[in-house]
Amino acid sequence: MEKLIVRGGRRLFGTVRVSGAKNAVLPVIAATLLGTTPSTLEDIPDLEDVRTIAEVLEHLGASVRIEPGTLYIDCTKITALEAPYELVRKMRASFLVMGPLLAREGCAKISLPGGCAIGTRPIDLHLKGFEALGAEIITGHGFIEARAPQGLTGARIYLDFPSVGATENIMMAASMAKGQTIIENPAEEPEIVDLANMLNHMGANIRGAGTNLIRIEGVSELKGACHAVIPDRIEAGTYMVAAAMTGGDVYVENALIEHLKPVIAKLKEAGVVIEEDINGVRVRGTGMIRSVDIKTLPYPGFPTDMQAQLMALMTIAQGTSIVTETVFENRFMHVDELKRMGASIKIDGRSAVVEGVAKLTGCQVKATDLRAGAAMVLAGLVAEGQTEISYIHHIDRGYDNLVEKFRGIGADIERVG
Ligand SMILES: CC(=O)N[C@H]1[C@@H](OP(=O)(O)OP(=O)(O)OC[C@H]2O[C@@H](n3ccc(=O)[nH]c3=O)[C@H](O)[C@@H]2O)O[C@H](CO)[C@@H](O)[C@@H]1O
Numbered sequence: 001m002e003k004l005i006v007r008g009g010r011r012l013f014g015t016v017r018v019s020g021a022k023n024a025v026l027p028v029i030a031a032t033l034l035g036t037t038p039s040t041l042e043d044i045p046d047l048e049d050v051r052t053i054a055e056v057l058e059h060l061g062a063s064v065r066i067e068p069g070t071l072y073i074d075c076t077k078i079t080a081l082e083a084p085y086e087l088v089r090k091m092r093a094s095f096l097v098m099g100p101l102l103a104r105e106g107c108a109k110i111s112l113p114g115g116c117a118i119g120t121r122p123i124d125l126h127l128k129g130f131e132a133l134g135a136e137i138i139t140g141h142g143f144i145e146a147r148a149p150q151g152l153t154g155a156r157i158y159l160d161f162p163s164v165g166a167t168e169n170i171m172m173a174a175s176m177a178k179g180q181t182i183i184e185n186p187a188e189e190p191e192i193v194d195l196a197n198m199l200n201h202m203g204a205n206i207r208g209a210g211t212n213l214i215r216i217e218g219v220s221e222l223k224g225a226c227h228a229v230i231p232d233r234i235e236a237g238t239y240m241v242a243a244a245m246t247g248g249d250v251y252v253e254n255a256l257i258e259h260l261k262p263v264i265a266k267l268k269e270a271g272v273v274i275e276e277d278i279n280g281v282r283v284r285g286t287g288m289i290r291s292v293d294i295k296t297l298p299y300p301g302f303p304t305d306m307q308a309q310l311m312a313l314m315t316i317a318q319g320t321s322i323v324t325e326t327v328f329e330n331r332f333m334h335v336d337e338l339k340r341m342g343a344s345i346k347i348d349g350r351s352a353v354v355e356g357v358a359k360l361t362g363c364q365v366k367a368t369d370l371r372a373g374a375a376m377v378l379a380g381l382v383a384e385g386q387t388e389i390s391y392i393h394h395i396d397r398g399y400d401n402l403v404e405k406f407r408g409i410g411a412d413i414e415r416v417g
């Protein structure tokens with residue numbers, strides 16, 4: 001089994017460049033299914049999840065060519081309407097092909113994604129949205145089938161929770177529905193805006209993405225488009241925390257400060273020095289970290305995808321911090337692993353009480369999920385001795401060239417096995 005070996009104690013210096021965002025590129029790739037001509041996507045990160053969704057599209061009949069940083073996707077011909085368990089199980093975002101398939105072909109059958117380490121993650125809001133647009137939903141034998149042989153019709157849809165995936169799936173389906181769709185209480189994440197931009201490049205008519213009301217005027221056809229995805233705010237945040245934890249001085253190039261406000265605010269509160277400019281952020285750790293409380297919320301609140309990394313930072317802060325997770329019901333898998341490294345953390349319902357310790361010690365730990373894995377790397381960077389991280393396929397899902405990027409700023413990290 002492949003592992004990451006991190007030897008702690010080095011301060012990080014230099015420049016690291018942020019890649020295109022995983023959570024933007026996956027829906028954008030799904031959206032290319034709506035285009036009757038080829039699409040070209042740029043700033044594509046080198047990630048396992050990108051290869052998985054590309055495989056899903058190929059399975060549906062698309063032709064996909066991956067070159068470093070660029071994806072060429074031709075969905076002129078769609079030959080299948082079913083996404084199998086082997087692919088959906090690997091990555092929940094595969095479910096994002098349902099909206100485009102339903103809109104373009106009037107039918108889609110996708111394997112039920114199932115739960116995962118961070119929670120049960122139902123898809124009821126996606127399905128309610130499709131039903132409101134006139135689709136019939138049939139569930140059985142581990143699959144969900146959506147049918148709308150006469151096409152979809154625009155509707156007013158209120159989301160009980162601003163789900164990122166449901167907003168994306170509904171936006172894609174509604175872009176080709178007859179008439180107007182209004183999504184109330186949609187997710188406002190930057191990745192929603194990026195998807196709306198891609199869809200509008202393809203010929204859709206979507207207004208209000210990034211606010212709490214999205215208006216979509218359906219169109220009868222969408223073409224392929226050329227689109228560059230936004231930088232990954234979670235990858236950026238992870239390197240920012242690494243600089244802060246190691247008392248380093250790192251320029252995180254291509255970080256979009258507009259998208260990082262809640263993370264920057266918390267790091268500043270913790271005593272980290274941050275200088276922002278148009279091309280990125282310079283992050284300097286002072287060697288002393290103050291404890292801060294964190295509560296995850298939908299955007300523009302503090303992102304759940306940065307919770308584990310900030311908790312790693314808090315394990316070596318002065319004082320006690322309370323980390324509250326409100327988005328996913330089970331996103332504290334990293335706590336036991338951090339405790340193995342000497343952290344002092346108690347879970348109390350949806351909160352974790354973290355008491356800063358003077359030092360962490362390296363040991364064998366697991367990457368229980370993607371961001372938990374990132375937290376292990378961060379803890380390993382400051383731990384005494386060697387940290388051995390297993391189950392790193394989780395990390396490979398979402399971090400482009402993590403080992404090379406960390407080595408580039410002076411970390412002692414290698415992949416073995
Ligand atoms: C590929 C991608 O972009 N993944 C991101 C996306 O996941 P994803 O789109 O799955 O996250 P959602 O915003 O949908 O989920 C948020 C919460 O809503 C619940 N829910 C969601 C849909 C639904 O139909 N019913 C329901 O109850 C979920 O179980 C969860 O508790 O947003 C999450 C929240 O910012 C991030 O952590 C993920 O990194």
Ligand SMILES: C=C(OP(=O)(O)O)C(=O)O
Nearest residue numbers: 023092093305370371398
């Ligand atoms: C939870 C995440 O991703 P996904 O929704 O793809 O599981 C993440 O990026 O932290």
